Amino acid sequence: MSRIRQAVSVARVGERVLIALGGNAMTAPDGSASPDDQRGAVEEAMRHVTALIAAGHQVTLTHGNGPQVGNLILKNQIAAGVVPPVPLDWCGAQTQATIGTLVLNALDGRAAVVVTRTLVDPADPAFRDPVKPIGRYFPEEDARRFEGLGQTWRRYDRGWRRVVASPEPLEILDAPAVAALVAAGFTVVAAGGGGVPVARDAAGRLTGVEAVIDKDLAAAMLARAVRATVLVIATDVPRAVVGFGTAHARPIGSVTAAELRVLHAAGHFAGGSMGPKVEAALRFVEQGGDQAVITSLEDIGAAVAGQAGTVVRK
Numbered sequence: 001m002s003r004i005r006q007a008v009s010v011a012r013v014g015e016r017v018l019i020a021l022g023g024n025a026m027t028a029p030d031g032s033a034s035p036d037d038q039r040g041a042v043e044e045a046m047r048h049v050t051a052l053i054a055a056g057h058q059v060t061l062t063h064g065n066g067p068q069v070g071n072l073i074l075k076n077q078i079a080a081g082v083v084p085p086v087p088l089d090w091c092g093a094q095t096q097a098t099i100g101t102l103v104l105n106a107l108d109g110r111a112a113v114v115v116t117r118t119l120v121d122p123a124d125p126a127f128r129d130p131v132k133p134i135g136r137y138f139p140e141e142d143a144r145r146f147e148g149l150g151q152t153w154r155r156y157d158r159g160w161r162r163v164v165a166s167p168e169p170l171e172i173l174d175a176p177a178v179a180a181l182v183a184a185g186f187t188v189v190a191a192g193g194g195g196v197p198v199a200r201d202a203a204g205r206l207t208g209v210e211a212v213i214d215k216d217l218a219a220a221m222l223a224r225a226v227r228a229t230v231l232v233i234a235t236d237v238p239r240a241v242v243g244f245g246t247a248h249a250r251p252i253g254s255v256t257a258a259e260l261r262v263l264h265a266a267g268h269f270a271g272g273s274m275g276p277k278v279e280a281a282l283r284f285v286e287q288g289g290d291q292a293v294i295t296s297l298e299d300i301g302a303a304v305a306g307q308a309g310t311v312v313r314k
Contacts, residue, residue: 002288007148010151011310012200014057015057015058015156015230015304016057016058016060016091016182016226016227016228016229016230016232017052017057017058017059017060017228017229017231017232018059018060018061018062018219018222018223018226018228018230018231018232018292019049019052019059019060019061019062019141019232019234019238019300019301020063020144020215020216020232020233020234020280021045021061021062021064022063022064022233022234022235022236022296022297023063023064023065023066023067023068025041025042025045025064025234025297025311026038026041026042026045026061026063026064026067026068026099026102027041027063027067028040030198031067033067033068033070033071038068038099038102038145038256039102042099042102042103042106043097043102043106045106045179045297046103046106046107047106048188048297048298048300048301049061049300050107050136050231051301052207052300052301052304053107053109053187053224055301057304058182058185058187058192059187060178060182060187060188060189060222060223060228061187061188061189061190062108062189062190062191062192062215062219062222062225063099063103063189063192063215064192064193064215065092065095065099065192065215066134066193066195066223068091068095068099069088069091069092069095069129069134069135069193069212070099070134070135072086072091072095072132073088073091073134073135073136073226074135074136076091076139077138077142077146078136080145080149080178085149085209086208087159088134088164088197088208088209088210088212089106089196089197089208089209089210089211090194091200092193092194092195092196092210093115093196094118094199095192095193096113096115096192096193096196097113097115097198098178099189099192100113100115100192101113103189104189107187109187110185110187111186111187111188112181112186112187112188112189113188113189113190113191114174114178114181114188114189114190114194115174115196116123116172116173116174116175116178116190116191116195116196117172117173117195117196117197117198117206117224118168118169118171118172118173118194118195118196118197118198118213118218118221118264119169119171119172119173119198119200119206120167120168120169120170120197120198120201120209120211120213121167121170121201122199122201122209124165124167124168125272126165126167126168126211127165127167127209127211129165130152130163130164130165130166131163131165131166132163132164132165132166132212133154133156133161133162134161134162134164134212135161135162136161136240137156137158137159137160137161138159138160138161139159139160140155140159142160143160143162144160145154145164145227150266151210151231152164157184157230161292164210164211164212165209165210165211165212166211166212166213166214167197167211167213168217169194169195169214169217169218169221171221172190172191172195172218172221172222172225173198173206173224173282174190175190175221175222175225175295176200177223178190178222178226179192179225179226179227179308181224183199186192188226190222191215191218191219191222192211193213193215193216194213194214194215194217194218194220195213196208196212196258197209197212197213202308208295214276214280216233216276216277216280217276217279217280217283219231219233219280220281220283220284220287220292221283223284223289224287224288225285225288229289229290230288230289230290230291230292230303230304231280231281231284231289231291231292231293232292232293232294232295232300232303232309233277233280233281233292233293233294233295234297234300235277235295235296235297236296237296238251238295238296238299238308238309239251239252239253239295239309239310240252240269240274240277240278240294241274241311242263244268244269244270244274251310252310253260253310253311254271254311254313255308255310255311255312255313256312256314257282257285257286257312257313257314260278260281260282260310260312261282261286264278264279264282267280274294275305277294278294280292281294281310281312282312284312285312285313285314290313291306291311291312291313292311292312293308293309293310293312294309295308295309296309
């Protein structure tokens with residue numbers, strides 16, 4: 001019996017599972033993101049998902065899109081003197097559809113993709129101090145040119161990089177459509193990259209905003225909207241670690257939400273990596289979910305059964 005099948009065999013049958021795939025699951029192991037690399041990576045990821053579906057679980061998927069958006073932004077920057085750069089929300093929508101299509105082809109069954117919008121508050125403090133880096137590093141001369149197009153850039157050790165706001169997600173606007181498809185038996189791909197960020201203007205009209213929404217926080221929100229019992233956050237490590245990078249580092253297995261909240265408040269999980277994953281797991285369980293698991297893609301089957309990864313319960 002394969003490792004995938006062994007992992008799935010111990011999982012409880014009939015769980016409604018939301019799986020949040022990290023952006024690394026959509027690229028080659030070395031991080032390259034050519035079309036062939038992305039297609040191969042998605043097909044490999046879907047082998048694990050297909051095993052869960054075959055075992056009787058109802059699966060909803062969400063995913064990262066950092067490398068893909070980075071590619072579109074680079075194209076924008078290179079061609080800025082020829083065609084106007086498209087806004088960041090457009091890049092998000094395009095990558096949701098592209099990655100979703102790859103997933104549909106790999107699953108080749110009763111599946112659907114929903115291009116999904118996530119509502120944010122235009123008065124969110126994150127818009128006053130954008131800190132989320134996106135795209136590649138550029139020399140200062142290029143950064144200043146892009147600033148002339150209304151972008152915000154900051155200097156780092158390796159050069160200049162564009163930064164955008166990362167506001168708190170308020171609502172997955174298209175969650176009712178996702179939930180309806182889930183109820184009809186579809187495996188649904190939604191809220192990729194945290195969702196296309198939109199806000200309401202003074203007249204109440206929706207408009208896209210230049211922002212990146214944390215995909216794990218959006219995943220926890222989507223999981224609640226589709227009434228998932230289990231949230232699995234698939235990443236490139238088997239567990240969250242206390243004291244990461246120190247002599248006292250230790251992986252976390254099963255933990256209560258209260259215990260993990262204390263560790264999170266003590267600063268054990270970095271804001272740019274494991275921190276949002278831990279916060280998403282906590283929010284899901286604290287707001288009614290049965291369990292959340294942070295684990296590697298290869299272990300998602302056992303994770304559904306609570307037998308792999310960092311398992312968070314009430």
